[in-house]
Amino acid sequence: MGNVVTGFTMSLxxxxxxxxxxxxxxxxWYYSGDTEVPLEGTGMTFxxxxxxxxxxxxxxETTGAIVTGRGDFDVSRAWGGKPPFNxxxxxxxxxxxxxxxxxxxxxxxxxxxxxxAIVQAKQVVGNRNVVVGGTQIVQQAIKxxxxxxxxxxxxxxxxxxxxxxxxxxxxxxxxxxxxxTEGTDVTHLHYRVVx
Amino acid sequence: MSTIGAGFSMSLxxxxxxxxxxxxxxxxxxxxxxTDVKAEIGDHELDLKLTQESVEEREVMVNTLGxxxxxxxxxxxxxxxxxxxxxxxxIVLLTHRESPDWIQPEWGxxxxxxxxDAIAKAKQLAGGKSxxxxxxxxxxxxxxxxxxxxxxxxxVPVLLGEGIPFxxxxxxxxxxxxxxxxxxxxxxxxxxxxxxx
Numbered sequence: 001m002g003n004v005v006t007g008f009t010m011s012l013x014x015x016x017x018x019x020x021x022x023x024x025x026x027x028x029w030y031y032s033g034d035t036e037v038p039l040e041g042t043g044m045t046f047x048x049x050x051x052x053x054x055x056x057x058x059x060x061e062t063t064g065a066i067v068t069g070r071g072d073f074d075v076s077r078a079w080g081g082k083p084p085f086n087x088x089x090x091x092x093x094x095x096x097x098x099x100x101x102x103x104x105x106x107x108x109x110x111x112x113x114x115x116x117a118i119v120q121a122k123q124v125v126g127n128r129n130v131v132v133g134g135t136q137i138v139q140q141a142i143k144x145x146x147x148x149x150x151x152x153x154x155x156x157x158x159x160x161x162x163x164x165x166x167x168x169x170x171x172x173x174x175x176x177x178x179x180x181t182e183g184t185d186v187t188h189l190h191y192r193v194v195x
Numbered sequence: 196m197s198t199i200g201a202g203f204s205m206s207l208x209x210x211x212x213x214x215x216x217x218x219x220x221x222x223x224x225x226x227x228x229x230t231d232v233k234a235e236i237g238d239h240e241l242d243l244k245l246t247q248e249s250v251e252e253r254e255v256m257v258n259t260l261g262x263x264x265x266x267x268x269x270x271x272x273x274x275x276x277x278x279x280x281x282x283x284x285x286i287v288l289l290t291h292r293e294s295p296d297w298i299q300p301e302w303g304x305x306x307x308x309x310x311x312d313a314i315a316k317a318k319q320l321a322g323g324k325s326x327x328x329x330x331x332x333x334x335x336x337x338x339x340x341x342x343x344x345x346x347x348x349x350x351v352p353v354l355l356g357e358g359i360p361f362x363x364x365x366x367x368x369x370x371x372x373x374x375x376x377x378x379x380x381x382x383x384x385x386x387x388x389x390x391x392x
Contacts, residue, residue, distance in 0.1 A: 012348065012372075012388075013362035014209040025369050142354070152207065154350075156374050156388055158338065160367040166208035168357050172220075175207065175352035180379035187377055187386065191207070191352055 002064055002125040004118055006132045006141070007151030008165050009186070015162030016135065021075050026155050029186035040086060052183035059151065060085055064128025065121040067092065067114070069137040073107070082106065088124050090117040092137055114140045135165055143171055145195055150175065152189040197261060197321045199314065201334035202347030203361050204383070210358035211331055216272065220353050224249070224383035237277015246380045256347075257282050261324025262317040264289055264307075269330040271295065278302040282327070285320045289313040289333055310336050331361055339367055346372070348386045 008016045009026050017023045033049035037056055048056065063085045070093035083089035083106050096109035110117040114137055121130040129149075132141050141147050174194040181188035203211040204221040212218050228246035232253065235241075245253065260282045267290040278299055280286060287305045288294060294306040305320065307313035310333070317326045328334045328343075337343040348361070376387030 011369075012346075013365065014360075025371075028371075150207075154386075156372040158362060158365065158367065158370040158372075160365045160369055166354060166356075169208065169354060171354075171356040172213075173354035173356070175354065177352045177379070177381060177384065180377065180384050182374070182377045185371075185374070187374065187384075189207075189350075189384070 002122065002127050002129045003148040004130045004132060004146055005149040005151060006138045006147055007059065009153040009155055010165050011155050011157050011159040013158045013160070014164050014166065015159040016165045018159065018162045025157065026159065029153065029155060029183055032184040049184040051181055052186060052188065055181050055188045062129050063087055063131050064125025065090065065130050067117045067121050067130060067132045067137065069134030071136065072134040078107065088121070090121050092117050115144060115146060118146055135163055139167055139169060142173060143169060147193050150191045150193065154187045154189055156185050197318050197323060197326050198344040199326045199328060199337060199342055200345035200347065201328040201337065201343065202256070202349065204349040204351055205361050206351055206353045206355040208354045208356065209360050209362060210355040211361050213355045213358040216359070220355060221351050224349070224351055227382045234281040235279060236281055237279050248378050248380050249383065252378060252385045259325050260284050260327050261321025262287065263327045263329050264313045264317050264333055266330025266333040267292065268332065275302065275304065287313045287317045287320065310340060314342065331359055334361070335363060335365060338365055338370065344390055346388050350384045350386055351382065
């Protein structure tokens with residue numbers, strides 16, 4: 001049975017993007033090595049350290065579906081029509097965009113909340129993971145106890161300001177460290193949420 | 196030439212203490228290893244239980260540290276560490292207010308009213324060894340002023356949800372670091388960084 005996970009590249013001061021959504025310098029580690037990692041279906045190729053590449057590829061292989069928020073969907077302009085990792089993507093929104101309500105759409109719009117989106121995503125992933133994205137959605141899911149594992153790619157930088165991943169959850173969550181992987185300009189951290 | 200560094204135990208969501216300055220969770224790793232280590236604070240001893248990895252990290256810190264600059268809040272909270280910080284180095288108190296009347300002359304502490312003066316005094320006391328910054332507020336001042344050389348994060352596997360952040364919204368231009376150490380243990384990951392200039 002697949003797990004419900006979330007994963008972000010985060011600065012040491014806890015930000016996953018600048019306030020304007022810019023992620024440029026945070027993702028320096030995507031280009032800090034010699035190992036080529038082609039991103040399927042995008043024509044993009046990253047060049048990261050061998051350790052980061054192994055880690056990144058295993059994350060990509062275990063991604064079975066994505067649950068995210070409307071903000072993510074809009075900012076990325078529906079990922080150019082093709083969701084990341086080319087997997088079924090569930091977008092939590094009160095107002096589904098009419099242009100994307102068509103039979104062959106890779107996007108499913110879920111109007112009754114995060115939990116419902118995760119339940120629907122679980123039905124299509126087999127033994128792969130449901131990956132939850134969007135800081136608002138992630139914070140809701142953590143508070144509701146819906147997240148099983150957290151992957152943090154800790155970028156070795158202070159961003160100074162930006163969009164905070166965890167914000168002030170107002171709730172204590174105990175984690176268990178599963179692995180720490182040293183990359184270049186990044187440290188990959190993998191945690192299980194203790195429930 | 197003394198370097199300036201700050202190190203904190205921090206939760207994954209960036210807090211160095213929880214609500215009401217509660218450090219139970221961020222310091223829990225100091226009591227979960229198999230090696231007994233005594234830390235002297237003032238005239239009393241604290242019995243730590245560290246992993247071998249954490250013992251080595253602590254030895255490096257204690258051996259390289261020459262002086263500490265402390266903010267007023269932490270200084271008052273710890274009552275000036277009773278005159279003796281666990282690293283057994285002199286302290287420069289950075290405060291805008293009058294210095295507390297309970298500081299004993301024999302502690303050998305100094306008081307400074309500006310960051311610049313605090314750094315100058317700490318350099319005098321450190322004898323070429325490194326200067327540690329205690330208190331999130333002073334650490335943030337050093338980062339904003341561009342005088343920080345190194346940071347250490349003892350990252351603990353917990354989300355505190357609320358509390359005192361290490362960094363806050365600093366509002367600075369991004370600072371990039373070189374990773375100088377990654378030491379994982381089950382209850383804490385010691386991360387060491389040097390500022391790229």
